[in-house]
Amino acid sequence: MTLTKHIFVTGGVVSSLGKGLTSASIGMLLENRGLRVRMQKLDPYINVDPGTMSPFQHGEVYVLDDGSETDLDLGHYERFTQSPLSRHSNYTTGQIYLRVIERERRGEFLGQTVQVIPHITNEIKRCIDNLSGDDVDVVITEIGGTVGDIESLPFLEAIRQYSLDVGKENCLYIHLTLVPYLKAAAELKTKPTQHSVGLLRQIGIQPDILICRCERELPLSDREKIALFCNVPTKAVIEERDKDFSIYEVPLSLVDHGLDDQIVKRLGLSTKSLEIDAWRNMIHRMRNPVTEVNIAVVGKYASHKDAYKSIYESIDHGGIAHNAQIRVSSIQSEDIEREGPERLLSGYHGILVPGGFGERGTEGKIEAIRYARERQIPFLGICLGMQCAVIEFARNVMGMAGANSTEFDRSTNFPVVCLLDEQQNVTEKGGTMRLGAQRAQLALDSRSYECYGQEQISERHRHRYEFNHQFRKQFEAHGMLIAGTSQNQSLVEIVEVPDHPWFVAVQYHPEFKSKPIAAHPLFAGFVSAAITAKEIIGEAKSMF
Ligand code: GLN
Secondary structure (H helix, E strand, O other): OOOEEEEEEEEEEOOOOOHHHHHHHHHHHHHHOOOOOOEEEOOOOOOOOHOOOOOOHHHHEEOOOOOHHHOHHHHHHHHHHHOOHHOOOOOOOHHHHHHHHHHHHHOOOOOOOOOOOHHHHHHHHHHOOOOOOOOOOOEEEEOOOOOOOOOOOOHHHHHHHHHHOHHHHEEEEEEEOOOOOOOOOOOOOOOOHHHHHHHHHHOOOOOEEEEEEEOOOOOOOHHHHHHHHHHHHHEEEEEEEEOOOHHHHHHHHHHHOHHHHHHHOOOOOOOOOOHHHHHHHHHHHHHHOOOEEEEEEEEEEHHHHHHOOHHHHHHHHHHHOOOOEEEEEEEEHHHHHOOOOOHHOOOOOOOEOOOOOOOOOHHHHHHHHHHHHHHHEEEEOOOOOOHHHEEEEEEEEOOOOOOEEOOOOOOOEEEEEOOOHHOOOOOOOOEEEEEEEEEEEEEOOOOHHHHHHOEEEEEEEEEEEEHHHHHHHHHHHHEEEEEEOOOOOOEEEEEEOOOOOOOEEEEOHHHOOOOOOEEHHHHHHHHHHHHHHHHHHHHHHHHH
């Protein structure tokens, strides 16, 4: 019998209920009761990973140390918990079918008809098993999608079977649902929840705990009604009210409704009592900022808030580190192409250009960077943002008219950004970029070193193009600092403009390693520079 306990989190009624956040919050609470937790998401779509999907479809692609390209919910897991994540932390229907079909081709099922039950469901159960072990107390498995979707059925069937395999006492089913408020009736409505749980029970899953997303307080009478119709005790109907201030309040409200106590009791876990003072202090700091700054994020997907999820979170973390409230504006880079940077970017104390693919909107990003560099506004460039900073510097400081990345202009005379050598013969698109953690070496006289406080760093990458080494000397001669290189020095990982208050651009993705109680050094440094910029503007104004 396994020692590891399993929590399965499903969602009902509608998508976007925040299952990832709720799962992450549960993980965080259990860790803070001294348990060793592992987190995992099973996604019902057929792509092998989200790496080939547009951010419009799927939001950001979250990259792990081991180079896996995963769902953005894994970002919540990393921000809320210490659970180590790996390729075992995110499986898709595509991956599962691929494995089963490969095994069928190898002849592992000779003589058999390969079917959803048991072959696909067995494979799903193996994915869950991969996280169990002697060093793990609880595995939390979030099932993507909404109960009732055709795609989710094999996953639901597999988690139903799982409790038969490992014992009912070792599994806990949590269902997240919506209890909408109908204005016309002036009432909260429990029927969608009843239907959603009804669907689960038809499949053979009786949820143990219902977490009810709602706009307003869920009164006892409604909780009793849900409990009666859904066959759970009233105390197992937990309110999760919308958080208008911060997502980081979610775990605290779940504690207030006794969720962690119920989970540990139901799973028979012996734990220490909950210790979340550090988290509470963080929320207190967020609620009591001493200053505020305006930051502009200039990207291609400004209207889609999930496309740069980890970037927005990391900026907030930088704010928490400096007791600053950050007002972030998303600015469409194509709007800058039409209207110019002056109109759209004045009044910001920091400008950030994030990663991206494809030419659309790049000229607007380059103009935004020029504005930041010339107006001495703190600037952080990330991945494509760094490549655009290199192009901007080449064109406007070094006089290389038409300098570009070969991603956008193959015949440019000044290919200051070009395809990585290792990418020359790569033809397949899935999982083939330079991915995951790579070590880098920082220059001691750089802002980056000032922020990190160490010479060696490890950061996560996701790109095919790089700073063209052949131009390195010319850039240095014009005053650009190569502030970080890969360990063998062949790749430029960070560029800076020393003759500027704070201009740092990195080839990697620092946003994947920032946490609310441990802001990434570059985001903390960027926000600190923005605060200084604001103070200088204030002083200059008061002199006149
Ligand atoms: N498109 C660029 C490249 O592939 C940048 C990638 C990114 O920003 N993640 O190198």
